[in-house]
Structure formats: structure tokens, C-alpha cells
Amino acid sequence: MTPVGSRHQNARMPSRFLILTFVAAAAVPSAAAAQTPAATPPAPPAGDPKLTEVWEPVPKVVTPPPASATPTPAPSDAIVLFDGKNLDEWVNVKGGGPATWVVQDGVFTVHKPSGNIETKRKFTNYQLHIEWKVPADITGTNQARGNSGVFLASTGTGDNGYELQILDSFENKTYVNGQAASIYKQSAPLVNATRKPGEWNVYDVVWTAPVFNADGTVKSPAVVTVFHNGLLVQNAYTLKGGTAYIGAPTYKAHGASAIKLQSHGDPSAPISFRNIWIRELP
Numbered sequence: 001m002t003p004v005g006s007r008h009q010n011a012r013m014p015s016r017f018l019i020l021t022f023v024a025a026a027a028v029p030s031a032a033a034a035q036t037p038a039a040t041p042p043a044p045p046a047g048d049p050k051l052t053e054v055w056e057p058v059p060k061v062v063t064p065p066p067a068s069a070t071p072t073p074a075p076s077d078a079i080v081l082f083d084g085k086n087l088d089e090w091v092n093v094k095g096g097g098p099a100t101w102v103v104q105d106g107v108f109t110v111h112k113p114s115g116n117i118e119t120k121r122k123f124t125n126y127q128l129h130i131e132w133k134v135p136a137d138i139t140g141t142n143q144a145r146g147n148s149g150v151f152l153a154s155t156g157t158g159d160n161g162y163e164l165q166i167l168d169s170f171e172n173k174t175y176v177n178g179q180a181a182s183i184y185k186q187s188a189p190l191v192n193a194t195r196k197p198g199e200w201n202v203y204d205v206v207w208t209a210p211v212f213n214a215d216g217t218v219k220s221p222a223v224v225t226v227f228h229n230g231l232l233v234q235n236a237y238t239l240k241g242g243t244a245y246i247g248a249p250t251y252k253a254h255g256a257s258a259i260k261l262q263s264h265g266d267p268s269a270p271i272s273f274r275n276i277w278i279r280e281l282p
């Protein structure tokens with residue numbers, strides 16, 4: 001009897017276990033489904049600039065060699081765009097009059113109310129050297145801390161063009177495709193070589209302009225190589241189009257273009273520039 005009873009009981013226990021398992025299994029998905037809306041943040045609406053922010057991976061911080069106390073002299077075949085004396089090579093983008101940023105002690109400083117400035121000359125392919133410094137007492141966080149930029153070709157007023165970002169990226173977290181030496185919202189720098197506020201940073205850029213067909217389509221896209229304080233940060237990066245704060249980059253046909261410097265609207269103190277020269281390339 002006992003063996004039969006045992007077998008009988010043994011046979012019933014699994015079925016009870018199965019029922020409990022089934023109930024539990026049925027409960028799990030419905031609980032998960034109920035939590036999903038709360039666990040997943042709502043997607044930003046179309047047109048939200050956050051959609052094109054990339055936060056990872058974070059480029060490694062590399063300490064560059066110390067900054068030079070004095071600017072590196074330009075080579076003999078360079079066009080000097082700022083030699084410490086005046087802004088004769090530059091104009092205000094708004095209105096096109098003489099550039100009204102502030103020249104003092106061999107450097108010039110962004111004058112935010114004047115807006116962006118750009119070169120009088122237009123360029124196609126070139127090698128550019130430009131030095132910039134964030135004030136030692138800079139305040140703000142994220143994109144609102146020493147933001148400026150070099151538009152490697154200006155394709156219109158405002159921020160139209162291809163922006164090589166300038167920002168205080170020394171211990172200042174932001175989206176990596178918007179930190180210093182990024183091609184704004186397209187390509188994060190390979191490393192973070194930003195010197196601390198109050199020290200001069202150097203960009204050396206090789207720019208190959210995009211070429212367009214007669215119908216306005218892209219024959220060959222823009223390509224850029226950038227060194228930041230001597231460290232390679234953009235290695236022959238092929239641009240997807242003009243840099244855009246909102247939405248995907250796109251190309252719009254253009255020819256030789258001015259180089260433009262950004263007056264950014266954030267409330268942090270304005271940054272300074274010195275020693276800007278360019279060598280035109282075939």
C-alpha cells in the first residue's frame with residue numbers, strides 16, 4: 001500500500017508545482033508590462049537637440065605637453081589671420097562691418113553682443129593653426145562653459161557651416177560629440193587633450209573641402225584631420241554634412257568659404273584667441 005500511496009502522492013505533487021509555476025510565470029510578464037512605461041524614459045520629441053547627443057564612450061583624458069608661453073611663429077608661406085595687433089582680416093558676420101571683438105595684449109576676446117566673426121578671405125583646402133584660451137575663472141557646466149567654435153567653412157549666417165567645437169572640456173562633463181575638438185554632433189575626439197582653464201590650447205587642422213556636382217549633389221565629402229595640443233583627435237574624419245544642433249547633418253552646395261569663429265550665447269565669460277595662421281593647399 002505504502003508504495004502505491006507514495007507513487008500517488010509523488011504523481012500529484014508535480015502537478016501542484018506546475019500550477020504554481022504557471023501562475024507565477026503568468027504574473028511576471030504582466031507585472032513587467034505594467035512597469036515598462038515608468039522604467040523607460042519617454043523618447044524626446046522630434047526636433048529635440050538631445051536626440052543627437054552621444055554620451056559614451058568617453059574619450060580618454062591625455063595630459064598634453066605644457067603650453068608655450070609665447071605663440072609659435074607662422075611659417076613663411078602662411079597667411080597670418082591674427083598676429084596680435086588687429087582684426088583687419090576679420091569682419092562681423094552680422095552686418096559685415098569690421099570685427100568688433102576685443103583686441104588687447106596680443107590676443108583677442110569674443111565680444112558676445114557682436115555675434116560671430118569670419119575671415120574676409122575665402123578658402124577651400126588648407127592647413128590652419130589657431131590657439132584659444134578659456135578664462136581661468138570660467139564658470140558654468142556642460143555646454144555653458146567656455147563654448148565657442150571654429151567653423152571650418154561658413155555656409156551662412158548664424159552657426160551654418162562645419163564646427164570644430166571649442167569648449168572647456170577640462171573636467172567638464174558633456175556629450176562627447178560636443179566636447180572640445182569634436183566635429184560638433186558628428187565625431188567625438190579620439191582623446192581629451194584639453195588644458196585647464198587659463199592655459200592656451202592649440203588646434204592644428206587639415207581641411208579638405210567638400211566638392212559638389214553641378215546639380216548640387218556631393219561629389220566628395222569634406223574630410224578633416226585635427227591635432228589638439230599636438231595629439232591626434234580627428235583622423236581624416238569624413239563629415240556627414242554641415243554640423244547641426246538639431247537633427248541630422250546635411251550638405252548644401254557651396255564654394256570657397258570664410259572661416260568663422262563662434263560667439264556662443266551662454267552666460268559664461270568669453271574666451272580668447274591668438275596666433276591664427278593658414279596655409280592654402282591644392
Ligand code: MG
Pocket residue numbers: 147148149163165166262264
Ligand atoms: Mg560651439
